[in-house]
Every structure is written in C-alpha cells, then in structure tokens.
Amino acid sequence: MKANHEQRRKERLDRGIKVRSDGIYALMSWRELCYLFFPRLVLIVGMLILPLLVPIYWQKVVSYVCIYALLTLSFDFLAHFVGLVSLGGAFFIGTGGYIAAILNTSFGLPPLLTIPVATILGAFICTLLLIPCLPLRGVYFAIVTLMYPLLLTRVIEALAIFGGTDGIVGVTSFTNHYFIIIMLLFFLFGLRRLVNQDLGLVLRAVKDNDQAVRASGISITYYKTIAVFIASAMGCLGGAYLAHIFGWAGLSSFGLDFSILPIAATVIGGAGTLVGPVLGAFILVPLNEWLRDFGTFRILLYALILLAFIIFRSEGIMVYGQRKYHQFEKWVKV
Amino acid sequence: MDILIAILIYGSIKSIILALMALGFALVYGISRIPNFAHGALYIINGFIVWSFLSKLGLPYFLSIVLAIIAIGVIGAMIYQFILIRVRGMAISEIIASYAIGLAILEGLRWGGFKGMTYTLPTFIQGSIFIAGVPVSLHRIVVLICGAGLVGFLWLFTHYTRIGLALRGMAQDERAALMLGIDSDRMAVVAMAFGAMLAGLAAVLLLPLGNIVVEEGYKVLILAIAVCVVGGLGSWMGAVLAAFLIGFAQILTEVYLGTHFVMVVALLAIIITLILRPSGLFGRQKELEERV
Numbered sequence: 365m366k367a368n369h370e371q372r373r374k375e376r377l378d379r380g381i382k383v384r385s386d387g388i389y390a391l392m393s394w395r396e397l398c399y400l401f402f403p404r405l406v407l408i409v410g411m412l413i414l415p416l417l418v419p420i421y422w423q424k425v426v427s428y429v430c431i432y433a434l435l436t437l438s439f440d441f442l443a444h445f446v447g448l449v450s451l452g453g454a455f456f457i458g459t460g461g462y463i464a465a466i467l468n469t470s471f472g473l474p475p476l477l478t479i480p481v482a483t484i485l486g487a488f489i490c491t492l493l494l495i496p497c498l499p500l501r502g503v504y505f506a507i508v509t510l511m512y513p514l515l516l517t518r519v520i521e522a523l524a525i526f527g528g529t530d531g532i533v534g535v536t537s538f539t540n541h542y543f544i545i546i547m548l549l550f551f552l553f554g555l556r557r558l559v560n561q562d563l564g565l566v567l568r569a570v571k572d573n574d575q576a577v578r579a580s581g582i583s584i585t586y587y588k589t590i591a592v593f594i595a596s597a598m599g600c601l602g603g604a605y606l607a608h609i610f611g612w613a614g615l616s617s618f619g620l621d622f623s624i625l626p627i628a629a630t631v632i633g634g635a636g637t638l639v640g641p642v643l644g645a646f647i648l649v650p651l652n653e654w655l656r657d658f659g660t661f662r663i664l665l666y667a668l669i670l671l672a673f674i675i676f677r678s679e680g681i682m683v684y685g686q687r688k689y690h691q692f693e694k695w696v697k698v
Numbered sequence: 699m700d701i702l703i704a705i706l707i708y709g710s711i712k713s714i715i716l717a718l719m720a721l722g723f724a725l726v727y728g729i730s731r732i733p734n735f736a737h738g739a740l741y742i743i744n745g746f747i748v749w750s751f752l753s754k755l756g757l758p759y760f761l762s763i764v765l766a767i768i769a770i771g772v773i774g775a776m777i778y779q780f781i782l783i784r785v786r787g788m789a790i791s792e793i794i795a796s797y798a799i800g801l802a803i804l805e806g807l808r809w810g811g812f813k814g815m816t817y818t819l820p821t822f823i824q825g826s827i828f829i830a831g832v833p834v835s836l837h838r839i840v841v842l843i844c845g846a847g848l849v850g851f852l853w854l855f856t857h858y859t860r861i862g863l864a865l866r867g868m869a870q871d872e873r874a875a876l877m878l879g880i881d882s883d884r885m886a887v888v889a890m891a892f893g894a895m896l897a898g899l900a901a902v903l904l905l906p907l908g909n910i911v912v913e914e915g916y917k918v919l920i921l922a923i924a925v926c927v928v929g930g931l932g933s934w935m936g937a938v939l940a941a942f943l944i945g946f947a948q949i950l951t952e953v954y955l956g957t958h959f960v961m962v963v964a965l966l967a968i969i970i971t972l973i974l975r976p977s978g979l980f981g982r983q984k985e986l987e988e989r990v
Contacts, residue, residue, distance in 0.1 A: 449790045496973045502789045503733055503931075504976045507923060508969055514920065515965040522958035624801070627794055660805040667802035674795050675784050 371698045382690045403689070407639070408549060415541040423541065425653050427609055430544040431457075431602035433645035436626040437551060437638060438595035444636035445559050446591040447571030449502070452509035454622035456599020457606065458516060458613075460486040464604035465532040465613035475538035479604045486600030491593045498588045513618040520615060531614020538608040548642070551598055556638050558594075567591055625652070628670040633682050640682025647681075704832045705949055711838050713945025714845035715904055717938050719918050720925035721852065722896030724937040727926065728869045730886035732782055732792050736800035737897055738919030743803055744770045744898035745910040749817050759820065767898045774894025775887050782890070783883065800919065808912045817910040819902070841903050848899065849938055856934075865889055869932065917961075924964040928971045930978025939980055 385396040415426050435453045443449045464482035467473045473481070497508045520526055527533070558564050569577045570584050577584050607613040625648060626641070633644025648666060655662035673680065719741070726734040744766055751762030777799060785791035807813075821837040828834075856862035867875040868885045876882055900918075908914070921944075929940030944967055951959045971978060 443790070451793075497969075500972060500976055503793065504972050506790065506793055507733075507927065508972045511920075511923075511965050511968050515962065515969065518958070518962045518965060522956070522962055624797075628798075631794065658809075660808045663805040664802050664809055667798045667805065671781065671795060671798045671802065674791055674798070675781060678785075678791070 372695045373698055374693050375696045376687070376691045376693050378691050411545050411549060412542075414545070422650075422653075424539070424609070425650055426541050427539060427544055427605070428653070429646055429649045430541075430548045431606050432622075432625055432629065432649045433548050433642045434544075434551060434598045434602040435622060436629040436633070436641040436645045437548075437555065438598040439626040440630050440635060440638055440641040441555055441559075442591060442595045443630070445564065445571060446567045446588060447574075448498070448588065448592070449506045450509040450595070451506050451623050451627070452512045453599060453626045454513035454618045454620065455509065455516070456486070456490055456596045457603035457622045458513055458618035459490050459596075460600030460603025461607035461613040461617040462526055462532070462603075463489075463600070464607045465535045466526065468535045468608075469532055475536055475608050479538075479601065479608065482604035483597050483601040486603065487593050487597035490596035490600065491589060494592050494596070495585075495589060498585055498592070510623065513623065517615050517618045527614070529615060531612055531616075533612050535607055535611045535613060537611045538605075544602075544605055547601060552638060552642060555594075559638075563587070563590070625649070625666070628666050628673075630680075631670055631673050631678070632680055634680025634684070634686075635678075637680070637682045637686070640680050643682055644680070700831060701953065703830045705946075705953060707829055707832050707834060709946040709949040710942075711834075711842055712949050713942040714842050716921055716925050716945050717849065717941035718841070718845050718896075718900040718903060720922040720929075720937050720941060721848070721934070722893040722900065723922040724926045724929070724932070724934050725852075725896060726889055726893035728932040728934060729865050729889035730778075730786070730868070731932075732778075732786070732796065732886075732890075733789075733931075734890070734893060735793055735797035735919065736777065736803065737893070737922050738915035738917070739800035739803035740770060740774060740894045740897040741901045741918045742910065742912060742915035743773070743807065744901040745819065745905045746807060746812055746817065747898075748819060748902060748905075749910060752819070763902050767895050767902070770898035771891040771895040774897075775891040777894075778887050778890035783886075786886070800915070804912050804915045812910075813912060818908075819906045819910065821906040837906055841907075844903055848896075852934065861888060865892075920961070920968075921964055924968045926978075927968050928978055930980045933978065933980055936978055936980030940978070943979075 381396060381399050384393075385400050389396075391397065415423060418426060435457065438456065439450060439453060460482050463486050464475075464478045467478040467481060468475065493512065494509070497505055500508060521529055559568065566577065566582060566587050570587055574584050577587075603617060606617070626645070629644030629648050630641040631644070632647065633642065634640030648669075652662050652666065655665065677684075722740070723734055723737045726732055726737075747766040747769055748762050751757045751765055752759060755762075757765070777796075781799065782792065782795060785795050821835070822840050823836040826833050826835040827839070856866050864875070864880045864885055865888065867878065867880055868882055868889075872882055875885075905914075925941045925944055926937050928944060929936030929938070944964060947963050947967070948960050951963050
C-alpha cells in the first residue's frame with residue numbers, strides 16, 4: 365500500500381441546530397422552532413390539502429393510501445416497538461370489514477356508528493384470538509399470524525357463513541377522506557407519543573429483553589395484549605372504512621395484499637420510525653394503483669422493490685432522510 | 699370395509715405426497731435455519747422448466763426431468779449465494795426476503811402468461827390397478843415408491859456421506875461445525891441447492907397428477923409449512939411422521955366432512971401446534987428460544 369493513497373472515512377456529526385433544539389431552549393428562537401416544526405408541518409398540511417389537489421379518480425386512492433398507512437403503522441408498532449412481527453395485516457382488515465358489514469346490513473346501523481363499533485369490537489376479537497400466540501417468538505409468531513387470515517378465509521368458504529364466497533353486499537357507501545386522514549394523523553402522533561411514555565418504555569423493553577422485564581415483576585403478556593389491542597384497532601378501523609368504501613365485505617378482505625404491502629412499505633419507509641412506514645405507504649399504494657392495468661406485474665414489481673430494499677438499503681428512506689436532516693458528513697483522515 | 703381400505707391406501711399416498719412437498723423445506727430450515735418461503739415457487743417453476751424442455755425443445759421426458767432438476771438446484775444455490783446470504787441470521791428479514799423471492803417468481807410466471815389449465819405433464823405410466831378392490835392409478839404407485847425411496851435415500855445420505863454428515867453437523871451446532879473446518883456458508887448453499895432439488899423432484903412426481911398452475915405454489919408452501927411445523931421445524935424424521943399424521947387427517951376430513959375442509963385441517967394444525975408446542979410434536983424442545 366503506497367503512502368500517497370490516504371485512507372479516509374466519513375464522519376457524521378449532528379448539526380448545531382439539532383443539538384440546540386433538543387432541549388426546552390428551542391422555544392427561545394424562531395429558527396430552532398422552525399427547524400423542529402417544519403417536517404411535522406409539511407406532513408400535516410400536506411395530508412390535509414392532499415384531497416384538494418388530486419384529480420377525481422385519485423380521490424379514492426387517498427383513502428386507500430390512508431387505510432394501508434394505518435395498517436403499516438400497526439405493523440411497524442408491533443414489530444419494532446413490541447417485538448411481535450405480525451404478518452397478518454389481512455386478519456385485522458378482514459375482521460373489521462366483516463363486523464362493519466354485518467352491523468350495517470343486519471342491524472341497520474349507520475356508518476358513523478358501525479366504524480367505531482367495528483374498530484373496538486374487531487380489536488377485541490383479534491386480540492382474543494391472538495392472546496394464545498403471544499408467548500411465541502420471532503418466526504413462530506410470524507407464521508401463526510400469516511396463517512390466521514388464510515384459515516378464516518377457508519372457514520368462511522367451507523361453512524358458507526357470512527355470505528360465503530359472495531361476501532356481504534349492500535353495505536352503505538360512505539366516503540370521507542378527511543375522516544380517515546385525521547384518524548391516521550391521530551394514530552401517528554398518538555403512537556409517537558405513546559412509545560415514549562411509561563407504557564411505550566415497557567413495550568420497548570419487552571422487545572429488547574423480555575426476561576429482564578419479567579424479572580422486574582411486570583407481566584409481559586398484559587403489556588403485549590395492550591399493544592396488540594392498539595395495533596388491531598388500527599387495522600380494524602381501516603377494514604371497517606374499506607368495507608364502507610366498497611359497499612362490500614368479502615373474502616378478498618383477508619387477501620395477501622393486506623399482509624404484504626404493509627411489510628414492503630415499512631421496509632421501504634424505514635423500520636422503527638413510525639413516520640417512515642406511512643411515507644412508504646404513500647409511495648407504494650399509488651404506484652400499485654397506477655400499475656393496476658398491468659395485472660400481476662405490479663405484485664412482481666413490489667416484490668422486487670421489497671427485495672432490493674431489504675438487501676441493499678435495509679434502513680429505509682425515512683432513516684436516511686432523518687440522517688441528512690439532522691447531521692452533516694465530512695471526510696476525515698484515519 | 700372397502701372404505702377403510704380406500705382410506706388406508708389413499709391416506710398413505712397423500713402422506714407420501716405431503717412428505718415429498720415438505721422435505722425440501724425441512725432440509726433447508728434444518729441446516730441453515732432459513733425458513734425458505736420461496737419453496738412453493740421453486741416447486742412450480744420446476745414444473746414449468748420440465749414442461750418447456752418437453753414441449754418447446756422436444757427433449758425426451760427423462761432427460762428433461764434430469765436437466766430441470768439440475769437447473770433448479772443451480773437456481774436454489776444462486777438464490778442463497780446472491781440474496782439470502784446477505785440477510786442470514788435476521789429471522790424476519792429472511793422470511794420477508796424469501797417470501798418476496800417466491801412472490802416475484804410466482805407472479806412473474808403468471809404475468810409471463812403461464813396460467814390457465816393448458817400446462818400439464820404426462821404421467822410416467824398410464825393405467826391403473828386394483829388393490830383389494832380399490833382402483834389406484836399406476837402413477838400414484840410410482841409416487842409412493844419414489845417417495846419412500848427418497849426418504850430412505852436421504853437418511854442414508856445424511857448418515858453415511860461426508861457432505862451429509864457435514865450438513866447434519868451444521869444443523870446440530872453451527873459453531874462446533876465451524877471449528878471442525880466445515881464452511882457454514884458453503885454448506886448452506888449446498889443445503890439450499892438440495893432443498894430446491896427436492897422441491898423440483900416433488901414437482902416432477904406430483905404435477906402429472908394435476909395441472910401446473912401458479913396457485914399450487916402457495917398451496918404447496920402452506921402444506922410444507924404445516925408438515926414441518928407439526929413435525930418440528932428442523933426435524934426431518936419428524937416431518938415424515940407429521941406428513942402421515944396430516945395426510946390421514948386430511949383424507950378422513952375429505953371422506954367424512956367434505957373437500958372444503960382439507961385446507962382448514964392443515965391451517966388449524968399449524969396454529970394449534972404452534973400455540974401448544976412450538977417445537978412440534980417430534981422436535982427437540984428449546985423452550986426459551988421459541989416462547990416466553
């Protein structure tokens with residue numbers, strides 16, 4: 365090795381403004397306030413004016429995006445803050461959708477009542493069914509949750525209950541983009557706050573070392589149950605709203621799409637950031653919709669995107685973006 | 699009496715079929731701890747490779763089978779060497795990556811026009827015979843014999859050859875195997891190639907019984923997972939025993955409840971086994987690794 369070939373490495377340092385705006389002193393300067401509020405404002409304002417900007421056909425896509433974003437958020441929360449990797453997003457969507465549809469068609473409740481009821485009731489049912497699996501770890505929990513929606517599909521098909529293969533038709537149509545956007549924002553910022561509270565602290569400890577949490581005399585099953593309840597409530601909300609958009613709930617509510625896309629969105633957006641997955645959903649779902657004419661090519665495409673991200677850039681877009689926003693890089697001699 | 703004999707015969711055939719589907723998955727998981735969710739895709743793609751050799755290139759049946767199995771082995775090795783090796787050890791990334799590979803292959807095939815009922819492979823031997831008054835097609839007998847032979851061959855291979863012993867060593871204790879000079883990555887490549895070839899062999903044996911359709915890939919994956927989970931992930935003999943358990947359970951449900959419930963049995967078997975005994979009925983219990 366010749367001496368003129370200097371070895372260098374990249375060093376990352378936090379920006380001064382990031383360090384200054386970490387504490388309460390941020391309140392004393394407009395610049396620091398702007399630094400803190402700018403990304404959040406972009407997100408909130410962007411989402412609120414989104415339905416006004418897009419053409420008519422894409423209006424519906426805004427709702428889909430938000431539903432997938434809720435699902436993705438719940439996946440990210442469970443996987444990276446509680447340590448339960450649930451591959452069964454479709455399970456939540458399907459349960460919520462079917463409950464909302466049944467309440468609407470059989471009991472005649474209006475959408476404004478069925479959606480909240482389906483959210484809570486669906487979350488209860490999902491949690492009850494998942495409680496026996498909570499002690500499982502890693503691969504085992506992932507496989508079990510992947511099987512639940514498949515099992516429910518087959519059971520509904522075999523017993524011909526809830527309309528069998530035809531599904532439940534004639535659900536009241538209800539579309540309100542602001543409803544789902546505000547719910548998404550509520551859950552997003554709520555979860556961001558939650559994971560830094562006492563409850564979130566325990567949950568993250570469960571993820572890192574459950575034996576230590578147990579040794580501290582805390583029931584991990586209890587905390588995992590709470591987390592699963594929150595996550596499945598988000599999924600069921602999306603499912604119930606989806607049933608009202610389509611005016612229909614059927615076996616495709618348990619489809620693999622709802623299990624795969626959230627995972628892909630999380631990997632692309634940046635795992636463990638909560639905002640990243642939402643961003644991922646905002647990228648993938650419109651792409652998915654745009655490629656609808658190409659048939660199954662879109663599934664091939666997002667399988668490949670997912671593969672590329674998980675192998676080459678497993679950190680995701682959001683983590684990368686955060687790093688660029690908060691830090692600068694320079695070359696230093698070794 | 700007749701129905702009992704029929705259940706016995708078709709149950710055995712079904713069990714061997716399940717064992718064939720699952721062996722590749724069990725082998726790969728047992729050795730490199732990678733849950734190969736692309737298993738069903740490898741199974742189906744091999745069917746299409748044989749079909750192309752046979753119908754497009756006009757090769758003889760036996761030659762195209764041999765070539766296809768070699769090709770699928772190379773594909774499996776490449777999947778490991780270029781993709782899975784980078785996520786090795788991260789359980790969830792392994793699942794997601796291999797599932798994405800499977801999804802890409804299956805949906806790519808569907809997009810490429812390989813769909814519908816037009817793709818079939820010929821059976822090895824035409825005709826059927828009567829065993830105790832039950833008609834059984836000769837091809838199913840071939841499957842039965844080949845399946846039993848394959849299980850026996852695998853047992854001999856893993857007990858009496860250097861590579862087989864190295865593979866078992868890795869499965870038992872990777873670090874100790876590394877200390878004895880067994881290259882764990884090379885072995886994992888070999889395991890993945892073998893797993894893919896087993897999937898391919900299963901495809902060659904089983905696909906002549908029906909059409910080659912993409913949906914079959916997902917079904918094979920679920921059945922393979924069911925067998926491996928019930929038998930204990932990573933335990934090969936457990937997988938064979940579990941195949942008989944699930945095979946007979948499926949035949950019994952088919953006879954007494956209806957065909958709709960066949961998949962329900964497999965899925966319920968996965969869920970119940972995982973909840974009650976995650977290491978499976980015949981696996982070694984590793985309590986702390988799998989549940990809290």
